[in-house]
Amino acid sequence: MTNRPCAAKQPIRPHDIRWLVLGLTLALATPAFAQPVPDTCAIHYPSDARIAWTCLRIRRGETLHGLFGSQWQAVLRFNRIDRRHIYPGVRIKVPRHLHQVDHFTPLPTLYPPALGTPKFILVDLTEQFLGAYANGRRVMSFPITSGSRTKPTPVGLFKVTAYDRRHSSSLYDLEGTDKPYPMHYALRFFVSANGIADWIHGRDVPGYAASHGCVGLYDERMQREYYGQPRHPILEDARRLFKWAIAPHHGTGGFHLLANGPPVMIIGHAPDFPPPRRK
Numbered sequence: 554m555t556n557r558p559c560a561a562k563q564p565i566r567p568h569d570i571r572w573l574v575l576g577l578t579l580a581l582a583t584p585a586f587a588q589p590v591p592d593t594c595a596i597h598y599p600s601d602a603r604i605a606w607t608c609l610r611i612r613r614g615e616t617l618h619g620l621f622g623s624q625w626q627a628v629l630r631f632n633r634i635d636r637r638h639i640y641p642g643v644r645i646k647v648p649r650h651l652h653q654v655d656h657f658t659p660l661p662t663l664y665p666p667a668l669g670t671p672k673f674i675l676v677d678l679t680e681q682f683l684g685a686y687a688n689g690r691r692v693m694s695f696p697i698t699s700g701s702r703t704k705p706t707p708v709g710l711f712k713v714t715a716y717d718r719r720h721s722s723s724l725y726d727l728e729g730t731d732k733p734y735p736m737h738y739a740l741r742f743f744v745s746a747n748g749i750a751d752w753i754h755g756r757d758v759p760g761y762a763a764s765h766g767c768v769g770l771y772d773e774r775m776q777r778e779y780y781g782q783p784r785h786p787i788l789e790d791a792r793r794l795f796k797w798a799i800a801p802h803h804g805t806g807g808f809h810l811l812a813n814g815p816p817v818m819i820i821g822h823a824p825d826f827p828p829p830r831r832k
Contacts, residue, residue: 713814755791
């Protein structure tokens, strides 16, 4: 590519200002890098049968708080999606009675295989949800994005063997950049025969199975740092699980081995869904 000389500065005319404002408006309303447009209505989970819902297409100018008030977080969790992936054109499931998704989780309150185990992590790929159990009783649960059918998350019984507060991928870059993909609050549970590790870690959660095998949880502080949004991070599921899993360790510094980490049971398979369309 040949270098082009810089253009001389030109005075800004009113006509130019109008087009500049229009361009900024469109940029704010359109996801960067022509990302796939999520359609959570096209993904079916077994727990959907428990709650009556309808499908809503997000329109320009609508906000989560304006649509759902204080229950916006519950609606996100029901859809296994984060705030960064809510924009005009996205379709989401909306419970007919919002109170039905208060503290929503499809995972059981008691999980017998975890009885007698102080800390136990259950990952249900079919439901795209993770639960943390203390002696068999669920203490918290979170929506996830797992590996897809073509790049699956391994199933079986594993164990957290290492942790890293600010881990980053050695294989994948952040979209549109050459920066390694951030994997903050990372808990390693699997290492393949060729040395490729899978982790539970913070990331964006787009409403469908999107990872290369890892298990991703909400981490809005990471999104604010790397994507610039949301402006006020609230959802920090990855941090909550990380602190619980490694306690009494504090997770400072870099990579650490963990001798007696929690067991991780991974069951099911990622749900089928049509490829997300492009905007």
